[in-house]
Amino acid sequence: MLRTALIAAACLAASPLGAIAEDKPGALNSTAQPTRTIQPLVLADASKSVSNADAKPVSLATQLKGFYITGALGGNWPQTVNARSTDANAAPYGYQDFHNSGVSIEAGAGYDFGSLRAEVTYAYDASALASYSDYQGYTPYTSPGRVAKNSALASLYWDIDLKSRFTPYIGGGIGYSTVNAAPTSDSYADYDAYYGNAFGYQFKAGLSYLINNRSDVYAEAVYRGMAGYPVYDGSSWYQYSNYNSMGFQLGARVRFGPR
Known part of the structure; x- marks a missing residue:
């Protein structure tokens, strides 16, 4: 064993x-x-x-298409407005209005097709009357009247694809504008408020920065205006020239297209 x-x-x-x-x-x-x-x-x-x-880099090609909302805030610098009397029985008279700079706000919605975007926006441009010039010379307003221009605009923009997060664009739009001026006065007289409305338009050039495929921020130069319009100041009729302004805005867009 x-x-x-x-x-x-x-x-x-x-x-x-x-x-x-x-x-x-x-x-x-x-x-x-x-x-x-x-x-x-x-x-x-x-x-x-x-x-x-x-993984694909964020660029115009990868950004969501479809509906989006937009909003912007900035400033505007109105150009000189010419006015002339149109009363047949009154002596010919004309003057130029000068404005202070003011605030601009724009908001609306659009549709992104890819390299083209269509937008419908409301724009508000505020300023104030500063002075005027006529045959007697330059006269400042002693109580500057607030001037508000309201515009409803349909615009079309072209986005230029740089294959990066930065996307320049240009575009413009047409619509309808109104202008409201509050009562004002100078050392000689008081002036009533007035109201006018006419064809509106705007042109833009800007640069977008794509945060992600759904949102972007932008900076843009704006030229916004309205065609000439008749005005009654309480005693006489006047024909005003185009009311145009240069502006600059910062804004953002948020898209709602499918992922």
């Missing part, structure tokens, strides 16, 4: 199973461990490479 047991033990030691049993307890783990740790890292690196390859 003893001899049989010794022979069995010797056979076990000589077999591969016996060699494994004689190894240190951590030997098997140390040789197998790299296989378990390297494999997930390789898979993670591979998935990262795939995701980086699939």
